[in-house]
Amino acid sequence: MNQADKKKTAAEILTRLGRRYPNPRPALEYTDAWGLLVATVLSAQCTDARVNQVTPELFRRWPSVADLARAEVADIEGLVRSTGFFRNKAKNLKAAAQIIAERHKGQVPRTMDELVELPGVARKTANIVLYNAFGVNQGVAVDTHVKRLAKRLGLSASDRPEAIEAELMALFPQPRWGEVNHYLVFLGREVCTARRPRCANCPLEDLCPKKGLA
Template sequence: MPISKQPAKALTPPQKLTPAKRKLAIEGVPSARAKKIAASEPVSAKMRRGRTAKPLSPERIQGILDALRRLYPGVVCALTHKNAFELTIATILSAQTTDVGVNKCTPELFKMFPTPRRLADAPVLEVERIIHGTGFYRAKAKNTIAAAKVLVERFRGKVPETVEEMIELPGVARKTANVVLGSWYGIASGVVVDTHVLRLSLRLELTKHTEPVKVELDLQKVIPRDRWIQFSHELIHHGRQVCIARKPRCADCGLETLCNAKDKTWSSH
């Protein structure tokens, strides 16, 4: 069911409105000023929402999926890459940092070491210098060179197409394997659970867990397999642009009518 047709009242108990929100309810579509007021007025402890009555109902899940697809049509992985090898290395480098930061250093890295064999033979100090800005550069340089060696020695220089083989590469865990298999090979091996997917899955009540592996299993149960790849991309983009960690921009959120997160900063229902 499209999000716009979702009856908001069915999802939450009636709430007492603050003056700003009562004004919004009366006037309908919030003005820019009203949005500003409401956004600066976090939902108080008293007003905090309870749990959604049926957070995993097929109708609600479909509403979330439809809204995400509409908001982020054709969205792709934000890491710059030209092949599976580059995406694997870029994803290893993306741990604990931003894709923007990784994209700043990978052009030089892949220009100097364009293949697994070249990277496997790379001087570690040179790799450390190039990737310095991504943080944890010593461990990442060691892992990327070691991963390139395993690619050459075990897989003839080709990035494998299964999670089990991918996680044999140093620095590669399930998340990286899912990124590469999904974004490059189009294989829905799992759902990518990064910091954004984890946070949004909790806010949208798609899971109660905080461990990525358990969150992924929960998501796999409710998200159709043919949406696993795009769902991750869409949620990551939504987490970066709107549902940010510290102060989510709920007044601008296309999922707002379906969301009852406890830390919402604005609510229409």
Template sequence: MKQNKKEYVAEIIKLLLKSYKKVKCALNYKEPYELLFATILSAQCTDERVNKVTEELFKKYRAVADYANADVKELEVYIRSAGFYRNKAKNIINSAKVIIEKYDGKVPQSMQELLVLPGVARKTANVVLGNAFNKAEGIAVDTHVIRIANLLKLTKSDNPVKIEQDLMEIVPKKYWTEFSHLLQTLGRRVCKARNPNCSGCSLKEICPSAKA
């Protein structure tokens, strides 16, 4: 059964790559710390909204030290529309301080070190490692991945940690970062939560949840 699931996942990856060619992180960034803070902002917020917020944010704060020394109230103004802005502002400032104090101002490149940063859980760490450093230590599980992995019957769980474990067993490691992007792209363009376009989906022939 496990081997069959691996073959099934290989077919999913093949079909999605054919549909979407080269996929990448939906968040805009140039530096690893920008991706880190953008991902912290993305919690319970759309990537589209985060990119609008960071367009101005990254102009105002141009280095990790700028965030570490930021006035929390001023930072809150810039990120308010991303939601939960008070907690996010504190996490960004405190993460920046840890990066300066412990890691010489550079975003750490291991899961263990990233998880020490305020506001960083496995999803955020996976996004940063996979996209900023091309290191795959896991699979980033967001709302799109949770929903579509269940629709594809790749997991029976709604717990992100368990879903990640299930996916890591059947998705080839070289695709761990890309697999998240593929499911996210599918979720944004076709397999939308409220109105999935099953007839226009490249997985319609193999998806067990596809509607006739």
């Protein structure tokens, strides 16, 4: 497929996934940076329903960044236990809160470099916060879902994350990179799974060179 065809495909993918996922945002209750950061960290290996139940409890108990920075890790663990990976999450959230309180005057930083310095925050989470809370199109953050989708759809043949990101960013319009990221992650999770993709349920089936395969 040449570049022009790929772009055409990319545009079609955007329209179709836009219809399937009308609200291209994390299904989390928070849109401010701190709330979204906490909810996103908690959402690893956990359903949105549970995150949306636990996060408000956490903010009721520790309303501000400074409050969480002062909390006992054991108390945070108790509150986030049901979300999985709870020891890592509790320790990281407290440490992140401390850094934000001390180095950033209690404000969540607005750059990728500063965000990924926070414990428990890597490019994936940072990208979600940047795009959804700050409206910054830092780019497409490749995770395993995005990588798999890009390859199956024939949009990128590379295995190198930076190369895949560059190709996707060249294919999709810049203002919508954050959406692209969200769409591909969702489609990857719900439909185009690693082992047994549910092609019959895929809005992109007819565009996919790999349909029926894994």
